[in-house]
Amino acid sequence: MSNIAIQxxxxxxxxxxxxxxxxITFDVRQxxxxxxxxxxxxxxxxxxxxxxxxxxxxxxxATVAGFDVYKDAEKIKKNIGYMSQKFSLYEDLxxxxxxxxxxxxxxxxxxxxxxxxAELLTRLGIEHEAKTFVASLPLxxxxxxxxxxxxxxxxxxxxxxxxxxGVDPVTRRQFWDLIYExxxxxxxxxxxxxxMDEAEYCNRVSVMVDGRIDAFDTPANLKKKFSVESxxxxxxxxxxGAKRKAD
Amino acid sequence: MKNAVWKQLYxxxxxxxxxVFRDRKTLLMLFGIPIAQVLLFGFxxxxxxxxxxxxxxxxxxxxxxxxxIRKIEASKYFNVQKATLTHDQIEASLRSGDIKMAVIFPADxxxxxxxxxxxxxxxxxxASDPNTATTLSNYLTxxxxxxxxxxxxxxxxxxxxxxxxxxxYNPELLGAPNFVPGVMALVxxxxxxxxxxxxxxxxxxxxxxxxxxxxxxKPYLVIIAKTIxxxxxxxxxxxxxxxxxxxxxxxxxxxxxxLLFAESTLFIISCLALGLLISVGSxxxxxxxxxxxxxxxxxxxxxxxFMFPIENMPFWMQGISYIVPSRYYYTIVKAVMLEGLGFTxxxxxxxxxxxITLVLVVINVRSFKIRLA
Numbered sequence: 001m002s003n004i005a006i007q008x009x010x011x012x013x014x015x016x017x018x019x020x021x022x023x024i025t026f027d028v029r030q031x032x033x034x035x036x037x038x039x040x041x042x043x044x045x046x047x048x049x050x051x052x053x054x055x056x057x058x059x060x061x062a063t064v065a066g067f068d069v070y071k072d073a074e075k076i077k078k079n080i081g082y083m084s085q086k087f088s089l090y091e092d093l094x095x096x097x098x099x100x101x102x103x104x105x106x107x108x109x110x111x112x113x114x115x116x117x118a119e120l121l122t123r124l125g126i127e128h129e130a131k132t133f134v135a136s137l138p139l140x141x142x143x144x145x146x147x148x149x150x151x152x153x154x155x156x157x158x159x160x161x162x163x164x165x166g167v168d169p170v171t172r173r174q175f176w177d178l179i180y181e182x183x184x185x186x187x188x189x190x191x192x193x194x195x196m197d198e199a200e201y202c203n204r205v206s207v208m209v210d211g212r213i214d215a216f217d218t219p220a221n222l223k224k225k226f227s228v229e230s231x232x233x234x235x236x237x238x239x240x241g242a243k244r245k246a247d
Numbered sequence: 248m249k250n251a252v253w254k255q256l257y258x259x260x261x262x263x264x265x266x267v268f269r270d271r272k273t274l275l276m277l278f279g280i281p282i283a284q285v286l287l288f289g290f291x292x293x294x295x296x297x298x299x300x301x302x303x304x305x306x307x308x309x310x311x312x313x314x315x316i317r318k319i320e321a322s323k324y325f326n327v328q329k330a331t332l333t334h335d336q337i338e339a340s341l342r343s344g345d346i347k348m349a350v351i352f353p354a355d356x357x358x359x360x361x362x363x364x365x366x367x368x369x370x371x372x373x374a375s376d377p378n379t380a381t382t383l384s385n386y387l388t389x390x391x392x393x394x395x396x397x398x399x400x401x402x403x404x405x406x407x408x409x410x411x412x413x414x415x416y417n418p419e420l421l422g423a424p425n426f427v428p429g430v431m432a433l434v435x436x437x438x439x440x441x442x443x444x445x446x447x448x449x450x451x452x453x454x455x456x457x458x459x460x461x462x463x464x465k466p467y468l469v470i471i472a473k474t475i476x477x478x479x480x481x482x483x484x485x486x487x488x489x490x491x492x493x494x495x496x497x498x499x500x501x502x503x504x505x506l507l508f509a510e511s512t513l514f515i516i517s518c519l520a521l522g523l524l525i526s527v528g529s530x531x532x533x534x535x536x537x538x539x540x541x542x543x544x545x546x547x548x549x550x551x552x553f554m555f556p557i558e559n560m561p562f563w564m565q566g567i568s569y570i571v572p573s574r575y576y577y578t579i580v581k582a583v584m585l586e587g588l589g590f591t592x593x594x595x596x597x598x599x600x601x602x603i604t605l606v607l608v609v610i611n612v613r614s615f616k617i618r619l620a
Contacts, residue, residue: 082462104254
């Protein structure tokens with residue numbers, strides 16, 4: 001396989017007369033942290049759903065982990081992890097039960113579940129919380145746990161849909177440490193966000209406006225191109241031209 | 248590969264049971280409601296009226312009146328108070344609600360009966376509750392008829408007019424036989440359809456559904472894993488209802504228990520399919536619950552015939568009742584449980600129920616695909 005994890009070419013999704021995703025073209029390299037930035041309603045989530053095999057594109061092509069989104073959605077699902085903005089754990093299950101469940105539906109063996117579960121708890125420093133109900137964990141811990149669970153089956157790519165909503169900057173920074181660790185282990189990270197400080201952490205960033213990708217480069221190059229100091233200002237300059245109302 | 252599917256299914260079902268057994272509200276609904284329903288319908292809401300307070304004014308005090316009063320007293324329906332009250336006093340007692348009915352034997356009761364072959368008993372009932380009044384006067388009439396029949400047999404009097412009041416279908420006027428099959432339909436509908444709908448919508452609400460769809464779990468596995476726990480719990484509930492009917496309501500199961508469980512499983516599957524269908528259209532647990540109640544519980548109560556006879560309904564409503572699965576299940580349970588009939592007597596209902604179930608399952612499979620597009 002080449003070192004391209006995700007490739008999209010003129011990928012388009014229309015709902016009736018509304019074009020949610022308008023011929024986007026980009027590629028994500030293996031092991032890269034790829035920021036998918038855009039205002040609410042810009043089409044980020046729709047694009048991400050296509051790449052996860054949840055939605056079939058109207059036109060254009062895309063491959064994820066080398067598999068075609070039209071034909072091989074099932075194979076794609078085996079090779080990706082996913083974490084949504086509503087963090088995705090069961091509150092009425094304990095930490096270990098959540099780990100067992102997710103590892104179980106990805107088909108891990110009992111021994112693997114045991115080993116990786118213990119390793120995960122150690123990495124997060126919550127060995128003593130294995131039997132705690134998720135409902136009673138602080139939000140920051142839940143999000144870190146949700147991320148760790150999303151990569152427990154060691155996927156090639158992990159999709160994070162606004163993973164850090166509602167947490168303080170310190171916890172967000174800690175969360176990003178986990179993302180870097182995952183990237184170091186060779187997992188490609190595809191993350192949507194509207195926190196521009198997070199965009200700075202990414203290797204490369206694409207900015208979506210009205211369903212199109214209006215900018216696509218490393219944060220440093222983007223700032224140079226727009227002659228500004230921060231990603232925040234890059235985003236403002238691009239998003240000002242948006243015609244769609246965020247909803 | 249086969250192995251992997253079983254493993255996924257096992258992990259999922261285990262999780263579902265955690266959900267069920269950790270939520271007190273769910274547990275209460277699953278096991279409290281069936282028990283409460285059986286007890287309510289079996290004992291409290293029964294149609295029969297027991298121990299009604301009545302007053303008997305015996306001005307005759309002769310052999311015949313004493314004999315009839317003894318019979319009235321022996322009946323479990325009446326709680327007899329003997330007194331010689333004036334009409335004004337009787338009216339006052341009825342008005343205050345102390346008594347439901349007054350029975351008055353005139354002074355010449357026996358001599359009228361033996362010489363004129365005709366005697367009168369005055370019965371005054373509190374008809375502000377017409378159902379109770381009718382039922383009570385029916386009970387009384389049958390006691391008097393009973394006496395007449397006995398007296399007739401002894402004296403061999405050739406002519407006497409005996410009013411015959413027959414209680415068809417349920418001669419003992421027992422409530423339980425009709426309610427138990429109805430309660431079974433109601434409880435299974437409630438547990439299977441509503442709980443399944445709520446359980447699935449909960450995943451949507453919490454955002455965990457997306458995770459399941461992104462995972463390599465096949466959609467049909469999600470459906471199976473979500474429904475199996477409720478199928479098992481429903482069968483358990485069914486057993487509990489049957490045990491309660493046998494030991495608490497003294498209602499014997501006349502037909503085959505295995506047939507009863509087989510038919511119930513078919514009905515449960517149709518309920519599960521209905522629950523899934525509701526979950527497709529609902530976005531919140533609340534709306535799933537409301538939809539279930541409006542579209543499933545009400546028809547089950549109203550249109551199966553266990554509370555109100557279908558034959559008396561307007562034509563269009565009878566038409567609707569034909570697509571309510573509970574209607575067929577109710578008929579089947581009545582036939583197997585109360586009448587002791589075998590499969591040959593209910594194959595038509597079974598076929599219709601199976602047909603409805605099949606249609607529901609097909610609709611589900613299709614709508615699940617649409618959801619994924």
